[in-house]
Amino acid sequence: MKSAFSPTAPISQRDLFAGRTEQMIALIDAVDEAGQHIVLFGERGVGKTSLAAVTSNMLGGSALSVRVNCQNGDTFSTVWKRAFQEISITSQVDSAGFGSNPRQTVQSILVALDLPDELSPDHVRATLTLLARDRAVVVFFDEFDRMQDGAVHGQFADAIKTLSDQGVRATIVIVGVADNVSDLVSEHASVERALAQINMPRMSVGELSLIVTRGLETTEMTIDPSALSRITKLSQGLPHYTHLLAQQAALSAVSEGRDNVEPDDVRGAVVRATERTQESIASLYYSSTYSAREKNIYKEVLLACALAPADDRGFFAATAVRETLSKLLNRKVEIPQFAGHLNAFAGDRGPVLRKFGAQRKFRYRFINPLLQPYVVMRGLEDELIPASMLDE
Ligand SMILES: Nc1ncnc2c1ncn2[C@@H]1O[C@H](COP(=O)(O)OP(=O)(O)OP(=O)(O)O)[C@@H](O)[C@H]1O
Ligand SMILES: [Mg+2]
Structure with a gap:
């Protein structure tokens, strides 16, 4: 049973990977197309890393494919050094003297090319050009959103632009949590044509x-x-x-x-x-719904938010919460009775919701989408909603 399901680790094997055909085709098409680079973005936890891993393995047969995880504190140079560290080349060194066997040495490309400590977009272009002479190269940068370095976006845009202009058979794939491309790569406008955008929606x-x-x-x-x-x-x-x-x-x-x-x-x-469920999600639920007052409806309001009909990007309005909450509490509820709760959820309770838009047209959304199913499951467990609701 353990290996049949993988609740926390991303999937890298094709046989446990379900669906996502459209996104995988878009990814492979873009890799095949000269001069195209890729941004793969979506909400937290929708399966971005799994798609990158499975596709990278599939490409592995014909291309040199490398995946790098970006971290807070990384720079353009450190992430590329990590990518090149993963790529090694074997060179034959002929030993002197008759009858002795030629020696083979395996070195990372960083060492073999004697690359400097600080890599610029130009070093990256030159190295990829060299590597791409033998076969196509694909480099995935996952968790790109974690990189806080101010210069990194411009440098990535520069690298993409020169690689694309020179038709190098190398593809950069940027993967991360974002609603749209500009949230993930702020300087994307300058390389718009060279960037294929792949949105990962929630799974059907x-x-x-x-x-x-x-x-x-x-x-x-x-x-x-x-x-x-x-x-x-x-x-x-x-x-x-x-x-x-x-x-x-x-x-x-x-x-x-x-x-x-x-x-x-x-x-x-x-x-x-x-x-x-991860402790971080559980404690978020606790801190956002806790109250010393016995008669409070924080749990019910958060549950109504989690159940409220939302658009395809997870946004919902207070009117939707009103309907759901009225059903949960079995009485008619008006917005002023829970508007303070919504504000608290978007403020000092968590925050667990983010509030968007202007007065009277506010929209809300769960900051961490993984909290949402947890809230519903806790609601079932605490019998705030009948189990029959699941079969409706
Ligand atoms: N296509 C898929 N088929 C089966 N399981 C999947 C698929 N995609 C993702 N999963 C599962 O869903 C969970 C989350 O996937 P993954 O880590 O790839 O998401 P993510 O979008 O990279 O998340 P994060 O935003 O936290 O980085 C994992 O347990 C993984 O096994
Ligand atoms: Mg991921």
């Missing part, structure tokens, strides 16, 4: 279902359609929860000697899934 119900059925197949298990739809509904497009809930539900079925997962297994899985 079909894709999430595939994660469950594929994982279960590897252990020769099956699942009731209603149990499957509970899992995909609770996941809200975020594959982490799909893996976690499917894994826990399958374990529950096995512990009762069944090889079919039933709706009640999912109910039990919710409790164990919340216990296994």
Whole structure:
């Protein structure tokens, strides 16, 4: 069961990877196209790293493909040095003297080319040009949003521009958490034409279902359609929860000697899934809903936010919260009764929500999308919503 699901680690093997066909084709097409570089962006936890890893492995057969994780404190030079560190070349050194075998040395390209300590966009271009003579080169920079260095965006834009202008067979793939390209690469305008933009939306119900059925197949298990739809509904497009809930539900079925997962297994899985959710999410929930006053509705308002109909980018309005909250509390609620709660969630409670827009047209969104399914699962656990809601 352990290897059938992967709740926390990104996936790098093709067989556990579900869906994302459109994004993968876009990625491979852009790699194939001369002069194109790529920005892959989306919300936290939607599967960006997994797509990069699986695609990188697939490309590995025909291209030289390297992945680098960016960190806070990195600069243009440090991330490229890390990329080049991963690339080694073998050179034959003929030993003097008859009959002695030629020696082979394996060195990282950094050492082999005797690159300087501080790499500029021009060093990067020259090195990639050299490497790309033999075969195409693809370099992924994941978690690009973590880099705080002010110069890094301009330097990446410079490198992309010269590589593209000179038709070097090397592709830079920038991956990170963002709503749009300009949030991730601030200087993108100067290289607009050279940058293919790939947006990773949340996963569809079909894709999430595939994660469950594929994982279960590897252990020769099956699942009731209603149990499957509970899992995909609770996941809200975020594959982490799909893996976690499917894994826990399958374990529950096995512990009762069944090889079919039933709706009640999912109910039990919710409790164990919340216990296994990252501590950071759990403590965010606690600190944002805690109150010393017994009669408070912080949990209910946050739950109404998590259940409120949102647009495809996760934004919802106070009117949507009003409807959902009225249902949860079984009485008609007006916006002024919870407007203060929303402000607190966007302020000193967490903050867990971000508030956008102008007066009377405010929109809200969960800052960390992974909190949202957790809030719903806690709501089920604490019986703030009936389990039947999951089957509606
Ligand atoms: N296509 C997929 N099929 C199956 N599981 C997936 C898929 N994509 C992602 N996952 C699973 O979802 C979880 C999150 O994936 P991943 O780490 O790739 O997301 P991410 O967008 O890189 O997250 P972050 O924004 O935190 O970096 C992991 O547990 C991973 O196994
Ligand atoms: Mg990632």
